[in-house]
Amino acid sequence: MSESGGEKQKVLAGGLLGDKRVVRRISRPLRLRRTLGVPSLFSTGYGNVGSSIYYALGVTASFALGATPLALTLAGAFFVLTVLTYAEATVAVPEAGGASNFARQGFNEFVSFITGWGTLLSYTVTISISSFSAAAYLSVFFPVLQSSQADVVFSVVTILLLMVLNIVGVNEAAIFSVLFAVIDLITEVLLVVVGSIFLVNVPLLIHQIHWGTAPTLGNFFHGSAFAMVAYTGIETISNMSEEAATPSKTVPRAYGFLIIAVLVLFAGISIVALSAMPVRPCLPSDHCAAGVHFTTDLATKYRNDPVAGIVKALPHPYSDIMLPLVAILASSILLIGANAGVLGASRLSFSMGSYRQVPKFLNRVHKRFKTPYVAVSFFCGMAILIVLPGDIIQLTALYIFGSTLGFTMAHASLIAMRLKETPETRSGFRLGLNIPFRGKQIPITAVIGGLGTLIVFLLIALTDMFGRYVGFSWLLIGVIVFVVYRKRNNLSLVESSERRFEMR
Numbered sequence: 333m334s335e336s337g338g339e340k341q342k343v344l345a346g347g348l349l350g351d352k353r354v355v356r357r358i359s360r361p362l363r364l365r366r367t368l369g370v371p372s373l374f375s376t377g378y379g380n381v382g383s384s385i386y387y388a389l390g391v392t393a394s395f396a397l398g399a400t401p402l403a404l405t406l407a408g409a410f411f412v413l414t415v416l417t418y419a420e421a422t423v424a425v426p427e428a429g430g431a432s433n434f435a436r437q438g439f440n441e442f443v444s445f446i447t448g449w450g451t452l453l454s455y456t457v458t459i460s461i462s463s464f465s466a467a468a469y470l471s472v473f474f475p476v477l478q479s480s481q482a483d484v485v486f487s488v489v490t491i492l493l494l495m496v497l498n499i500v501g502v503n504e505a506a507i508f509s510v511l512f513a514v515i516d517l518i519t520e521v522l523l524v525v526v527g528s529i530f531l532v533n534v535p536l537l538i539h540q541i542h543w544g545t546a547p548t549l550g551n552f553f554h555g556s557a558f559a560m561v562a563y564t565g566i567e568t569i570s571n572m573s574e575e576a577a578t579p580s581k582t583v584p585r586a587y588g589f590l591i592i593a594v595l596v597l598f599a600g601i602s603i604v605a606l607s608a609m610p611v612r613p614c615l616p617s618d619h620c621a622a623g624v625h626f627t628t629d630l631a632t633k634y635r636n637d638p639v640a641g642i643v644k645a646l647p648h649p650y651s652d653i654m655l656p657l658v659a660i661l662a663s664s665i666l667l668i669g670a671n672a673g674v675l676g677a678s679r680l681s682f683s684m685g686s687y688r689q690v691p692k693f694l695n696r697v698h699k700r701f702k703t704p705y706v707a708v709s710f711f712c713g714m715a716i717l718i719v720l721p722g723d724i725i726q727l728t729a730l731y732i733f734g735s736t737l738g739f740t741m742a743h744a745s746l747i748a749m750r751l752k753e754t755p756e757t758r759s760g761f762r763l764g765l766n767i768p769f770r771g772k773q774i775p776i777t778a779v780i781g782g783l784g785t786l787i788v789f790l791l792i793a794l795t796d797m798f799g800r801y802v803g804f805s806w807l808l809i810g811v812i813v814f815v816v817y818r819k820r821n822n823l824s825l826v827e828s829s830e831r832r833f834e835m836r
Contacts, residue, residue: 369577372510373569373586374593379513380565381594382520383669386662387465388562389605390635391728393628396555397547398540398611400630401602407559408595410788413781414566414739416763419587420775421746422570423761426579429683430567431742436687438748440826442814445689447741449810451567452680452711453734453803458564458673459494459715461727463487466666468636472659483636484722490670491719495712498674499698499705516665519658520597523642526654527604530647537603540611546626554795557788560736561728562598565669567676567738580760605630605638608645636724637662677711678704688829691817718802729792729799734806736789743782747774 389400396403421434432448467483467490476482540546547555569586576582609629614620618632634641639662643654682704685695698705718730751772766773792799818825 370582370585370589373576373582374589375510375513375517377565377569377586377590378517378593379510379665380568380669380672381563381590382513382516382597383462383665384562384564385520385598385601386469386639386666387461387636387724388559388728389602389638390630391561391724392555392559392602393605393638394555394631394635394725395547395551395558397551397626397628397631398537398542398606399547399552400555400559400606401537401599403552403555403559404562404598404602405595406556407562408598410560410739410781410784411563411566411594412591413777414563414742414785415587415591416777417743417746417775417781418566418570419584420761420763421742421749422583423580424749426576426583427683429680430570431738431745432680432684434745434749435741436828438745438752441687441689441828442825443741443745444687444828445684445810445814446807447738447745448680448684448689449807449814450734450737450741452677453806454564454731454738455673455677455680456711456714457718457727457731457734458676459491459670459712460487460719461561461724461731462666462670462673463490463494463715464719464722464724464727465636466490466663466670469640469659469662469666471637472640472655480722484720487719487722488716490667491712491715494667494671494674495708498671498678498708498712499701499703501701501703512661512665512668516661517593517597519661520601523639523654523658524597524600524604526646526650527608527642528600530650531604531607531642531645533607536610537606540606542626546611554791557732557791558725558728560732560785560788563594564731564735565672568672584761601639601642605642608642609634673715674708674712678707681707681711688818688821688823689814691813721798723798726796726798729796730802732788733792733796733799733803736785736792739785740782740789743778743785746778747782750774 388404392403392407393400418430422430425433425437427433429448431451432444435447436444464483464487467477467486470486471477471483477486543549543552569583569590606628611626611628614625614627618627620627629641630638639658640655643651643658645651646654681690682695684690685692694707694710695704696706697703718727751770751774753772763775763777765776767776767779768774793803794800815825823829
């Protein structure tokens with residue numbers, strides 16, 4: 333083998349070369365094409381974030397009752413602050429990996445791993461919760477799915493099917509996901525408009541809120557914490573930044589449109605829902621917890637499929653027309669969201685593996701299908717275990733545990749990146765509302781957002797047993813694997829390794 337051939341072989345195997353010209357020539361094909369504009373980024377982001385309303389509404393109402401619109405608004409405020417942080421940090425680090433990469437830039441490799449591993453948990457729960465909720469909407473056509481055992485079986489079969497499809501490489505086309513996101517957006521707008529005409533009752537909305545009783549102040553804040561699940565998928569646009577054209581412009585704009593669409597539609601749908609299914613006294617069939625005297629059909633009968641409850645409350649013929657439409661659309665967008673969870677977990681795992689944060693066998697590529705079959709199988713297997721209890725409240729709590737850990741670290745990482753910033757490394761997009769600190773400018777939005785998401789994380793960790801035990805067990809197992817793997821390979825626990833790709 334010639335010297336140049338040997339050099340080339342080292343690059344293909346992930347080796348590092350001193351000749352930058354060779355590295356540049358060989359590595360260029362590995363770079364993703366920057367072709368995505370604002371419409372593509374927005375629609376893909378909304379396809380993931382927008383799907384969450386199909387289950388978040390019922391979960392939030394289980395605690396906040398008539399104050400559900402206010403709880404969603406409060407959670408929405410932290411959603412906005414988090415999106416702003418992601419917008420600046422993504423422009424500064426336009427690389428798939430999201431908050432894990434922000435933490436690497438702001439802190440070190442260990443913090444980056446913790447952040448990424450927590451985000452992997454949220455991706456895994458997304459697979460579970462989306463599959464589980466899809467079963468509830470499909471019960472319009474298959475009543476057997478109304479059984480608590482049947483919807484778990486459906487979820488398990490769905491996850492196994494997604495696992496097989498992702499292993500053999502049969503993923504939905506990007507244009508297919510974008511098309512469903514656009515249809516979903518139009519349907520939700522139509523639902524808000526029609527619901528506002530026939531269902532909204534402002535006096536009823538006001539008088540069904542009885543602070544201290546329905547809801548108690550504690551339940552309202554608990555509902556606000558659970559409302560964070562309504563804003564799943566924030567990392568979607570960040571993970572697509574390597575494919576975005578002019579990230580400094582397209583990424584912030586896409587996030588801006590996402591903020592407007594999500595806040596307006598989620599507020600509108602929650603107002604319509606509480607008009608259609610107002611707060612009422614508990615009935616024996618509701619199985620209300622001890623000391624709880626009020627509830628709503630949104631939190632009981634339609635907790636797993638709240639949007640279906642809204643449609644059924646519409647007058648004829650609107651309900652007859654929209655019920656099957658919403659059932660098909662909701663189940664489709666949720667299954668796309670579940671598949672996005674599979675793709676997100678395997679993609680983030682690959683990013684973490686390229687920095688040698690996780691063992692390379694986890695990202696082993698199938699010889700025939702050229703897909704990361706081990707990662708896909710592992711995270712789908714975890715999703716099946718998580719969905720087995722068949723409780724959407726538990727699934728939500730676990731999702732919030734992982735996601736708010738990632739959000740908190742994203743805020744903290746942006747602050748750390750600002751403190752390390754030099755004129756040469758300054759991002760092309762920069763948030764306003766800064767406070768001076770040691771000669772640097774610290775974004776107030778990141779400080780407030782980080783404190784808010786940290787409080788939500790602690791609330792779930794302290795009050796929800798399922799979220800606490802499963803969440804911390806996930807983190808503990810991850811840390812053990814990380815430490816053992818890095819030590820065996822003589823790698824520092826805090827210093828970053830050069831990013832490397834293995835082509836097979």
